[in-house]
Amino acid sequence: MDILKLRGISLFIIAFANLILALILWQEAKKNRANFWLALAALFSGFYAFFCGGTYFFWKSESMLSVYWYRTTWLGVLLLPPFVTFTYYFTQRIKNLKFKISLLYLGAIIISFLAFATTLFVKSVYLRYPHISSLAGPLDSWGRLFILLCVIIVLVNLLRDFFQSTGFKRLQLQYFILGVSIFAFTGIVSAGIIPILIKESPYYDFTAYSSFFWVGLTSYAIIKRKLFDIKVILTTLLVVIIAFLLLFNLLIFTEKLPLQIFKGIILASFLFLGPLLIRSVLREVEQREKLEVLTKTLEAANEKLKQLDKLKSEFLSFAAHQVKSPMTIVKGYATLIADGTLGEASKEVKETAEKIKNSADRLISLVNNLLDLRKIEEGRMEFNFEEKNLIEVVKSIVEELRPLAQDKKLELSFESKDNEIKVDLDVQKFSQVIQNLIDNAIKYTEKGWIRINVKCQMSNVKNKNEVLITVADSGRGISKELLEKLFEQFSRDASVKKEIQGTGLGLYIAKQIVLAHQGQIWAESEGEGEGSRFMVKLPFA
C-alpha cells in the first residue's frame, strides 16, 4: 500500500485511541474537575491526529483541499490551553487562574483561525515523498513559540509539584511528566526546531504519534488506583522501541539474505530477552514496594511500642512511689515494735516485727531497683563524678555491713597495701555496687569468710594503672551456666530462689553503674560449692 495512505491510517488509529481515552477521562470528570480538562485536551489531541491523518490519507497534489487539510492540523494548538488548565487543577493552584488561561485560549483560537483561513502560517503545501511538507508563513515561528510556552508552563507546574509530593501522587506525577516529556520533546523537535531551522515542516505528524504517549500515560495514571512503578513502564517502552527499530531495520534496510538471517537472530534473541528484562525490573520494583510497606508497618509498630514503653515507664514510676511511701511507714512502725521503742513486747512479737521490717525493706529495695532500671533504660541515670579515695569508700561500706556478717558468724575482712587510691567516682552509685557485692557474698555464704581486697595494678591494654576491687567468699559458688548470664536482668540462681531473697536486678544495675565509670565488672567461680570472686576494675583518676 502507498506509504502516504499507511501514514494516514495509522494516524487515524491514534486519533481513535485518543478519542477513547478522552471518553474514559470524561467518565472520571465527575470525580475530579482536573479530569474534565484532561479529557478536553485528549479530545483536541484526537482531532489533531485525525487532521494529520486526513492530510496524508486524502493527499492530492496541487489540490486546495489538501492545503485546507494541512491547515486544520494547526487546530492542534487548541489542545494546549485545556492541558495547561489541567496541570493547574491537578496541582491545586486554581487561584487567579481565569485571566491567565483566557489569554491562552484567546491565543490558541486566534492562531488556529488565522492558520486555517489565511496564508500567515501555511503558505503552500507540497509532497516530498514520503513526507508532506509546507512552506511556512510569516507568523509560523510565533505560533511555534506559543506551543513552546504552553509546554513549558505544563512542565514547570508538574515538576514544581513533583518535588513536594510523596507517595501515590508522586508516582502519578512521574507518569504525567514522562508522558508530557515524550510529547513535548517530539513536538519541540518535529514541530518546533526542525520547521524553524529548515523553514518547512515535513515531520509534523510525529507529534501526533507521540500524543498517544502522553494521553495514554496520563489517563493510566489518573484512572488506575494502583500504578506500576515508572521504571517498569520505561523499561517496557525501551524494549518496545528497540524491538521496532530492529524490525524496521530488518524489513526495510536489509536486502542480503545472510544479513537478514543474522539480524533476524538478533531480533529473536531480543524478543526473548526483552520480556525477561521487564519481568526482572517488575520483580525488583515489587520487592521494593513490599519493603516499603513493611518499613511503614514497622515504623508504626515501633512508634506504638515507644508510646507503650513511655506509658509503662510512667506507670512504673507512679506505682513505685505509691508503694514506697506506705512501705516506709510499715517499716517504721515495725522497727518501733522490734526495737522496743513502743514498749517491751514478747520475743515472738519482736521477731515478727523484725520479719515485717525485713519484708518491707525488701519491697522498698525492689522498687528502688526497678526505678534505677527504668532510669538506665531511658538513659536518664545521672552521674556526679568526684575524685574520691576509694579505700575509704570501700572501708566504710565494709564497716556498715559488718553486723550482717557477724549475725551469720562469717569472717569479714578488708585488705589493701595502699592507704589512698584516688578514683573518679559517683560515690553514692558506686557505693551501691560494692554494697551489693558484699551483701550478696554474705547472703550466699553459709560459713567461712568474705575477703575484700583493693589493689593497684598495671593495665595490660594501655600503659596505665588501674584499681582492682575483689570481693571473694567461701560460699556456695556459681555454676557455669549462671556465670554467663549473671549480669543480665532477672537472672538469679534458681536453686536458691526461694531460700535467698533478691530481685535479680542488683548485678545488672551494678554493671551499668560500673560501665558508666569506664570500668569492668565480672565474676569468677570454680563451680558450685567452691566459693566465688567478684571483681571490679576501675581506671585511675
Add this chain to the structure above:
Amino acid sequence: MIEESKKHCILIVDDEADFRNILKIKLESVGFSTMEAANGKEALTILGTTQPDVILLDMMMPEMGGIETLFKIKENDKTRHIRVIILTSKGDPREEIVRINRKFAQESGAFDYLRKETDLDEMIAKINGILVEDGKK
C-alpha cells in the same frame, strides 16, 4: 542521761502524719524533743518563733515543698545556721536543687540528705553526727 533543759530539738516536716509520728516516737525515745509541721509553710511559721537544732525536711509536700522551704530557710539570716536533713524517696536531691538554683551549687554542704526508708537507727546516728560536728554534743 540528758537533762530536760539540754534536750536537742528536732523539727520534723512531712505531710504524712504516720511518718511524722514514727520519727517523733523514735526521736523522743532516745532523748530528743520534737516539733512537727505538715508542710513548708507551717515549718516557716514555727521557725519564726523557735530555733530547732536540726530540721528533718521531706522533699515532696503539698503547699510548700522541701526544696522551696530549704531555700527560704537558707535565705533567712535568722535560720540560715540551722542544719537541715532532706528526706527523699528519690536519692540524691543535689542535682535537682542545683538545677533549680545555681547559687546553691556552691553551698551544697548547706544540707545533708537521707533516703526516707533509711533505718531509724541510722537516721539517729546521722543527727548525732551533725550535732557533734556543730559542737552541740
